Amino acid sequence: RKEVEQDPGPFNVPEGATVAFNCTYSNSASQSFFWYRQDCRKEPKLLMSVYSSGNEDGRFTAQLNRASQYISLLIRDSKLSDSATYLCVVNDAGNMLTFGGGTRLMVKP
Amino acid sequence: DVKVTQSSRYLVKRTGEKVFLECVQDMDHENMFWYRQDPGLGLRLIYFSYDVKMKEKGDIPEGYSVSREKKERFSLILESASTNQTSMYLCASSFVAGIETQYFGPGTRLLVL
Numbered sequence: 284r285k286e287v288e289q290d291p292g293p294f295n296v297p298e299g300a301t302v303a304f305n306c307t308y309s310n311s312a313s314q315s316f317f318w319y320r321q322d323c324r325k326e327p328k329l330l331m332s333v334y335s336s337g338n339e340d341g342r343f344t345a346q347l348n349r350a351s352q353y354i355s356l357l358i359r360d361s362k363l364s365d366s367a368t369y370l371c372v373v374n375d376a377g378n379m380l381t382f383g384g385g386t387r388l389m390v391k392p
Numbered sequence: 393d394v395k396v397t398q399s400s401r402y403l404v405k406r407t408g409e410k411v412f413l414e415c416v417q418d419m420d421h422e423n424m425f426w427y428r429q430d431p432g433l434g435l436r437l438i439y440f441s442y443d444v445k446m447k448e449k450g451d452i453p454e455g456y457s458v459s460r461e462k463k464e465r466f467s468l469i470l471e472s473a474s475t476n477q478t479s480m481y482l483c484a485s486s487f488v489a490g491i492e493t494q495y496f497g498p499g500t501r502l503l504v505l
């Protein structure tokens with residue numbers, strides 16, 4: 284299986300900060316991309332899909348760079364409730380997803 | 393809302409026991425998956441199924457088997473539990489058509505003593 288790599292962190296940031304995570308993937312044929320969020324001791328939940336043109340959902344912006352094979356997630360105006368692990372996920376073929384190991388974010392008051 | 397449920401949140405078993413983990417989804421999804429998640433290793437695919445009675449091996453199928461007798465239900469079986477199967481087990485489901493994300497159940501934390 285191809286790989287998806289993330290910096291495990293933790294990223295410790297103050298409330299209100301802007302933080303960015305990157306993720307690299309090895310399979311150039313990957314077709315779709317997602318960011319999932321996983322709270323401690325909970326299941327992963329879809330945060331947002333990542334489109335080729337980039338997309339934004341409130342304080343969250345996702346970017347895809349196919350040439351360099353990386354995906355990014357930017358969080359603006361961090362909230363305490365943003366503290367979680369963020370999983371980069373790549374769809375290689377059909378419905379097979381490959382998960383990165385996750386990046387842990389801790390937002391402090 | 394999609395709902396994926398798992399039979400147990402926490403489970404403690406002894407080495408050598410047969411363990412059944414059950415997963416049920418209520419969205420008529422064709423695809424169902426079993427993963428395990430371990431610190432530092434992320435989510436790893438054990439088995440998946442794209443239809444009733446169909447199954448495919450994932451990345452780490454050794455020591456596990458699965459059963460899908462009904463579309464909504466996908467069971468993971470540990471034939472003879474071992475301590476290295478202590479983990480968080482996550483079930484997921486998705487539609488078959490298109491590029492589709494997966495929806496996860498709440499997970500089962502299994503401890504094998």
